[in-house]
Every structure is written in C-alpha cells, then in structure tokens.
Amino acid sequence: MNLYEYMGKSIFREYGVPVPDGYVVENLNDVKAFTKPVVIKSQILLGGRGKSGGIKFAKTEADLKKGVTELLGSKIRDYTVSKVLIEEMIDIKKELYVSVTLDRTSRSPIIMATSQGGVEIETLPRENIFIKTVDPILGYSDFMAREAIKFMGLSPEVGKQFTGILRKLYEIFEKKDCELVEINPLVITGEGKLIAADAKVIIDSDAIFRHKEFNVVDPEKTPLELEANAAGYSFIELNGNIGVIANGAGLTMATLDALTLHKGYPRNFLDLGGTDNVEIVAKAFEFVLKANPKAILVNIFGGVTKCDTVATGIVEAKKRYKISQQIVVRLSGVKEDEGRKILSDAGIEAFPGMMKAIERVVKIAGGN
Amino acid sequence: MSSFVDEKTKVIVQGITGHQGSFHAGEMLKFGTKIVAGTSPGKGGSKFMDKVPVFDNVSETIHLKPDATMISVAAPFVKDAAMEAIYSGIKIIYILTEHVPFHDSMEIVHNARRMGSIVLGPNGPGITAVGKCKIGIMPNKIFKKGKIAVASRSGTLTYEIVNAITEAGMGESTVIGLGGDPVVGMNYIDVLKEFEKDDETEQIVLVGEIGGSNEEIAARYIKENVSKKVVAYITGRSAPQGKRMGHAGAIIEKGVGTAESKIKAFGEAGVKVAEYPVDIPSLLE
Numbered sequence: 001m002n003l004y005e006y007m008g009k010s011i012f013r014e015y016g017v018p019v020p021d022g023y024v025v026e027n028l029n030d031v032k033a034f035t036k037p038v039v040i041k042s043q044i045l046l047g048g049r050g051k052s053g054g055i056k057f058a059k060t061e062a063d064l065k066k067g068v069t070e071l072l073g074s075k076i077r078d079y080t081v082s083k084v085l086i087e088e089m090i091d092i093k094k095e096l097y098v099s100v101t102l103d104r105t106s107r108s109p110i111i112m113a114t115s116q117g118g119v120e121i122e123t124l125p126r127e128n129i130f131i132k133t134v135d136p137i138l139g140y141s142d143f144m145a146r147e148a149i150k151f152m153g154l155s156p157e158v159g160k161q162f163t164g165i166l167r168k169l170y171e172i173f174e175k176k177d178c179e180l181v182e183i184n185p186l187v188i189t190g191e192g193k194l195i196a197a198d199a200k201v202i203i204d205s206d207a208i209f210r211h212k213e214f215n216v217v218d219p220e221k222t223p224l225e226l227e228a229n230a231a232g233y234s235f236i237e238l239n240g241n242i243g244v245i246a247n248g249a250g251l252t253m254a255t256l257d258a259l260t261l262h263k264g265y266p267r268n269f270l271d272l273g274g275t276d277n278v279e280i281v282a283k284a285f286e287f288v289l290k291a292n293p294k295a296i297l298v299n300i301f302g303g304v305t306k307c308d309t310v311a312t313g314i315v316e317a318k319k320r321y322k323i324s325q326q327i328v329v330r331l332s333g334v335k336e337d338e339g340r341k342i343l344s345d346a347g348i349e350a351f352p353g354m355m356k357a358i359e360r361v362v363k364i365a366g367g368n
Numbered sequence: 369m370s371s372f373v374d375e376k377t378k379v380i381v382q383g384i385t386g387h388q389g390s391f392h393a394g395e396m397l398k399f400g401t402k403i404v405a406g407t408s409p410g411k412g413g414s415k416f417m418d419k420v421p422v423f424d425n426v427s428e429t430i431h432l433k434p435d436a437t438m439i440s441v442a443a444p445f446v447k448d449a450a451m452e453a454i455y456s457g458i459k460i461i462y463i464l465t466e467h468v469p470f471h472d473s474m475e476i477v478h479n480a481r482r483m484g485s486i487v488l489g490p491n492g493p494g495i496t497a498v499g500k501c502k503i504g505i506m507p508n509k510i511f512k513k514g515k516i517a518v519a520s521r522s523g524t525l526t527y528e529i530v531n532a533i534t535e536a537g538m539g540e541s542t543v544i545g546l547g548g549d550p551v552v553g554m555n556y557i558d559v560l561k562e563f564e565k566d567d568e569t570e571q572i573v574l575v576g577e578i579g580g581s582n583e584e585i586a587a588r589y590i591k592e593n594v595s596k597k598v599v600a601y602i603t604g605r606s607a608p609q610g611k612r613m614g615h616a617g618a619i620i621e622k623g624v625g626t627a628e629s630k631i632k633a634f635g636e637a638g639v640k641v642a643e644y645p646v647d648i649p650s651l652l653e
Contacts (some may be wrong), residue, residue: 102470104580104617107477107551122622136474137482177471179550206616207469209444220610234614249548249614250522250577253603254645257627260606261643271614274505274523301528303507304391333527334507354528354646 001203001218004043006085008199011176015168017183018161018195022087031068034061037089042071044079045219047120052076057089090195095185096152097121098166099200100134100173102180109134109173111144111166115152117185140170161194162186176214177207228287232280233270235287240265242365243293243325245284247272247305255299258354264362267293274304281313285321295326297361299354302333309335311342311350318346326364330357370497371517371542371562371569372460372486373436377501380434380458381406382426382449383441384416388464392440392505393420399502405429426452436460438494438503446490447472454483461553462503463489470616473551480553487553491615492545493523504545506530514539516652517563519556520575521546522615525603528645529575536649541568548615550579556586564594571597571652574639578604579617579625587633599651601642602630 003011009019024043025031042054049055054076056067064086071084097117103110112121113130121129130151132144145163154162165186173181182200189195203214217226228235234249242259244266246252252271259266268291270284288296300310314329329350331339336352343350351357379396383389384406394417397403405423406416412424423429426437437453439446439461446468453461454476461480468490480487488495494504499513510527512534520526523545530543544559546552556574563569572594576583583602590598604613604620605627612619620626631641640651 102474102550104550105555105582105585107474109474120622122624135478136471137478174471177469179470204469204471205612206443206467207471210469236611236613238608246524248522248524249618250520250525250575250603251528253577253607253613253618254525254528254601256607257603257605258644266606269613301524301531303524303527304505332531334509355644 001205001208001214002045002220003201003203004045004083004219005041005199006043006083008201009196011172011201012196012199015172017165017168018193019199020087020090020195020197022085024083024085025068026083027072028065028068031064031086034058034064038064038086039089040064040067040071041085041087042076042081043083043085044076044081046077046079049076054081090187090197091190092187093190094188096188097184098162098169098186099180099182099184100169100178101182103133106133108136109170111148111170113148113152115154121184134170140167142167157192158188158194165194172201176201177204177211178202179204224287224290228270231283231287233284233287234273236269237291238266238268240267241294242361243267243288243291243296244299245270245272245288245296246299247274247301251299251301255297255354258358259297259362262358262362264358264365267291272305276304276306276309278309278313278316281310282317282320285317285323289321289323293325294366295328295361295364296323297357298327298329299357300329300331300333302331302335302339307331307333307335307339308342311339314348315342315346318348328357328361328364330354370500371544371559371566373495373497373501373503375500377435378402378404378433379436379438379501379503380404380426380429382437382439382453384408384420384422385411386440389440390416395508396502399508401501401503404432404434426456426458430456434458436462436503439463439465441465443467443469447476450476450487451479454480454485457483459485461485461487462492462494463487463547464492464494464504465489466491467616468549470549470551473549477551477553488544489547489552491549492547492552493526494545496543498540498543506543506545510534511543512539515541515568515570516573517541517566517569517571518543518573518575519546519559519563520544521548521577521617522575522603525645526575529573529601529648532646532649533573533652538649538652541566548617550617555582557589560586560589560594564596569596571599573648573652574598574600576600576602576630577615577618578607578613578627579615579619581624583630584633587637587639590639591637597653598639599642599648600634600639601645601648602627
C-alpha cells in the first residue's frame with residue numbers, strides 16, 4: 001500500500017529523519033496564519049506532481065489562500081485532491097536521492113543512493129547509482145553509508161547526517177514492513193543541513209495485520225474494489241465491458257489476456273481463489289454486476305474448486321440477482337460433466353475449453 | 369531420479385488438522401506420498417486418517433527422519449513454522465500459505481540457505497514428481513508420467529497447462545510451483561539446474577507472469593547453460609501498470625516486470641512463447 005507524502009513524513013518524524021515543518025489541511029479554514037514562504041503540495045499518489053500543477057508556492061498570505069483554494073478539490077489526471085501539505089520553503093543547494101527497497105532476485109533489501117536526486121531514479125544511468133545489497137539476517141551497518149558517501153563525494157559534515165538518515169531509513173524499512181522507503185529529493189540546504197523534501201513509503205499489504213497504525217483505506221483502490229476485497233475477493237476494475245470470474249490469479253490474468261487478444265475488453269479481474277463453497281461463487285456476481293458488464297465470462301479449471309459447486313453457485317446467482325446479461329461458462333477439471341449438466345439444465349452456456357468460451361463471450365459483447 | 373523429491377521422500381505436514389491441511393494431506397496419501405507424520409500444536413497423540421501420527425511439535429517427528437515438510441498454517445504463523453522446520457534440519461520446506469509478509473519470507477529463505485535447507489513458495493501449489501511424490505494441492509488426476517518438467521509462478525494456470533500436456537498424449541516428470549509472491553525460495557534458475565541434471569526430464573516448460581525480472585534472468589541463463597528444449601507461457605500481457613494482479617508478486621512497477629520484456633527476453637534466448645496456455649503442447653516435440 002502506497003502512503004501519501006504526509007503519512008510518510010510523519011513516520012520520518014517519528015524515527016528522527018529531518019523533514020520540513022508543515023501541516024495538512026482539508027479545507028481553507030484550517031490554514032494557519034502566514035508567517036514565512038511556504039510550498040503547498042497536493043497529497044496524491046502521482047509521480048511528477050510538480051509538472052502536473054499539483055505543487056504551488058506562496059510568498060504572501062494571499063498566495064497561500066489562493067493556492068490552497070485552487071488545489072483542494074481540483075483534479076490532477078485521475079486524482080482528486082482532498083488534502084494539501086503546507087510546508088516551510090527550504091533553501092535548496094543540492095538534491096540527493098536515497099532509498100531502501102526489496103530486490104526480488106536476491107530476496108534481499110537493497111540500498112540505493114545518488115548525488116543526482118530530484119529526477120526519477122529509473123532515468124539515471126546505472127553507473128551513477130550506488131547500490132548495496134543487504135543480507136537480511138546480518139542487517140544494516142554504518143559502513144554501507146560510508147561507501148555511499150564516498151561514491152557520492154559528500155563532505156564530512158553532510159556525510160555524518162547522511163549516515164544517521166540511512167540508518168533510520170533501514171530501521172523504518174524493517175520495522176514498518178516496507179516495500180520501499182524513498183527520499184527524493186534529499187536536500188542539502190544552503191546551511192549544509194540534510195532534509196527530506198519528499199517521502200515515498202510503500203507498506204507490504206500482507207503485513208498490515210501487524211501494523212494497526214496503517215489500518216487506513218488504500219487510496220489507490222476504487223470503492224467497488226474495496227467492497228469486493230472486504231468480502232474476500234481479489235478484484236480489480238478495468239475499462240472494458242466483459243465481466244470476468246475465474247479461479248487462481250494466474251488463470252484469471254490468462255483469461256484477461258486471451259480476451260484482449262480476441263479484441264474483447266474485460267471489465268474486471270475477479271479471482272475466486274480455491275473454494276468449494278456455493279455462496280462464495282454466487283456472491284462474486286454481486287461485484288461483477290455492480291460494474292455493469294455487457295456479458296459475463298466464468299472460466300474455471302476445477303481442482304479444490306469443484307465444477308459442480310461453481311455451476312450451482314452460478315445458477316443461484318442468476319436467480320438471486322435476476323441477471324439479464326448473458327453468462328458464458330468454461331468448466332474443466334474436477335466434476336466438469338456434473339457442472340456442465342447443472343448449467344445446461346438452467347439454460348446457461350457451458351464449454352469444456354477456454355478458447356471456445358472466449359470466442360463466444362467476445363461475440364456477445366460486441367468485440368471482433 | 370527426479371528433481372527435489374521422489375518415491376523415497378518422507379514428508380511431514382505442519383498444520384495437518386486444519387481445514388486445508390487435512391484435505392490436501394488426504395489427497396497426497398491417495399497420490400502415494402509417504403507422509404510419515406503431521407503436526408498440530410495441542411493435537412499431539414492423535415492419528416490422521418487412522419494411520420498418520422500427529423505430534424505437537426516438529427522436533428518430536430525427527431526420529432521418523434522426515435526429508436520434507438509442507439507448511440499449511442495461517443500467514444502470521446508461517447515464519448515460526450518454517451523456523452521450526454529449519455531448526456529440525458528438514459531439507460525441503462514447501463510453504464503453501466498465501467499473504468505471508470515478504471519480510472518474513474526473506475528471513476525464512478536466508479536462514480534456510482545458511483542451514484542447508486531449500487524453501488519452495490510461499491504462495492505456491494506444491495511440487496509433484498509424477499508417479500512418486502506429491503507435496504501440495506495440485507489435483508491428482510491431471511498428471512501422466514512423462515518427460516516434461518514444468519515450473520510456474522501460479523497454481524490453477526499450471527493445472528491448465530499440465531492438463532493440456534497430458535491431453536496431448538505427453539506427460540510430466542516434475543511439476544514445481546515456485547509461488548506467486550515477490551520473495552520466494554526458488555527462482556527459475558534454481559529449478560532449471562535441477563531439470564537440466566534430471567535424466568527423466570527431456571523438455572522444460574516455464575510459466576511466468578508479470579512482475580520482477582526473474583524470467584529475463586532465466587532467459588539469459590537458458591541461453592548459456594540449458595541444453596534441453598525450453599518453452600514458455602507468460603501471463604499478464606493485458607495487465608495495467610501499478611495494479612497487483614491477484615498475486616502479491618504480479619505487478620508492473622515503474623515499467624519493470626512487463627510481459628513484453630519477458631517475452632522478448634525468451635525470444636532472444638530461443639525459447640518459444642505460447643500465445644495461449646493451451647498452445648504449450650504444440651510447441652513441444
């Protein structure tokens with residue numbers, strides 16, 4: 001789960017990583033009296049906010065009010081701004097970059113740092129970035145910071161601060177179950193102080209159970225996604241018109257791919273998971289129907305999830321939700337013959353092979 | 369010879385009395401897997417299906433000399449269960465559980481490596497040496513003894529492909545679910561080394577998906593090190609950037625982990641990539 005900048009910065013503050021003085025507002029009335037120049041930052045999860053007009057600067061009280069008024073409620077690409085962070089303006093002399101993240105291949109944390117901060121790290125040549133793999137059992141040690149300092153050519157005064165910051169970032173990465181802790185830019189001020197001008201923190205969603213402090217609504221999910229997730233379904237909204245229910249994440253993705261290759265357009269991703277429960281199958285339709293698809297495809301390879309259970313669930317859903325859209329089903333695997341008989345008795349089309357079902361549903365939904 | 373497990377492998381099931389654990393342990397017994405014991409804290413002294421002894425702790429099973437364990441406990445308890453297995457010297461640890469925090473998985477994998485154990489999963493369907501040993505939840509009836517090894521990051525999609533191979537009149541040697549998480553114990557290269565050595569394997573199928581770059585790394589490895597024929601299927605071509613497609617590991621981040629990149633890497637290594645899962649048999653010889 002991606003955290004907003006202000007949430008990341010509050011973790012930084014808690015752990016002693018220096019951040020600019022600032023506060024968050026949701027409406028104009030909460031804006032404090034103007035005392036010094038500030039920057040007003042939209043709290044949205046979009047890289048390159050500045051270029052998209054999501055960041056404003058205020059040198060006067062009037063600027064501040066105008067900036068907050070303009071940003072709150074505005075739409076930046078797909079994001080509506082509901083909160084802004086008002087922070088003291090910092091005197092930027094140089095911008096660095098530092099992060100701790102997961103390297104999947106070594107199954108280990110990696111530290112990345114560069115003296116060319118302020119731009120997206122992916123755009124930099126690999127040789128300009130300091131990269132250190134950390135053994136998760138041995139953990140972090142300050143020599144890693146020293147290596148980074150030498151690589152970046154930092155002065156001893158700045159280097160000392162950098163070591164403190166990196167040590168704390170690694171501590172946050174471990175203690176808060178992070179996928180990523182990133183400061184970009186990490187600013188060297190005119191006075192030679194290091195300060196985190198931005199904060200990007202991603203928490204492992206699977207670890208939220210042991211971090212009640214992050215028990216917040218995932219800002220990147222749609223209301224329907226949140227509702228379906230709460231009911232136990234892995235569900236993602238997409239832009240097409242064919243509702244999809246399948247079992248297993250891989251097979252569900254493969255179903256979306258096959259539809260797309262046939263010029264069909266999936267409306268959603270819904271993975272039933274492994275279940276042998278009629279109600280779990282029936283209830284899945286509730287969320288697919290809320291997405292208002294033109295037709296529905298169910299693609300099941302039966303194992304733990306038995307085909308007759310799925311068929312019974314589909315028949316139940318059709319009755320319960322008075323489904324008017326055409327449902328095309330592919331059933332293969334454990335109890336497939338029983339399952340297809342249940343469906344054909346209820347007047348629902350069922351195929352043994354995936355490709356036939358894909359072709360059929362695309363035809364109904366009006367693809368090629 | 370098979371890869372990782374065979375007819376002699378003695379298996380224990382951690383969490384044998386749970387809903388999932390008991391169902392799948394039963395299916396494993398039907399398959400012919402040698403389950404020598406199960407564990408379930410507080411249920412020690414009972415018998416599973418009237419024949420498999422159940423113990424409270426893994427340490428009490430050591431006299432039975434287990435080679436492998438299947439862990440099927442809830443996500444918050446997986447790290448402890450895996451540590452218990454590592455401390456008991458069990459050499460092959462298969463973790464079925466989904467939603468294990470990856471910080472736990474990192475610790476498990478690195479601790480296991482130091483102690484000479486192998487971890488498979490988390491979040492995978494298991495490993496099957498056809499006709500010999502099955503650990504996990506793959507349906508028994510899809511397999512037929514043959515010469516094709518399969519390694520995959522997903523579950524149901526693996527069954528679909530194995531079933532297609534079987535229906536095409538071919539068969540499988542070893543089928544391995546690597547797991548759908550960002551951190552898993554074995555990557556493609558680890559299993560490719562085994563498949564290359566295995567005299568019962570003639571051809572190899574890799575089933576990949578979006579997220580990370582292990583497919584690209586595998587492709588480069590195959591070009592240099594694998595003499596057997598390898599074919600692949602990659603899912604997630606239509607997935608949007610930044611969305612986690614069901615598996616914790618199936619996500620395109622900052623442009624890394626796209627299906628296009630993986631398909632291209634395989635192409636450059638001479639590995640044919642099927643457009644649809646059911647096309648895999650037609651790419652095999």
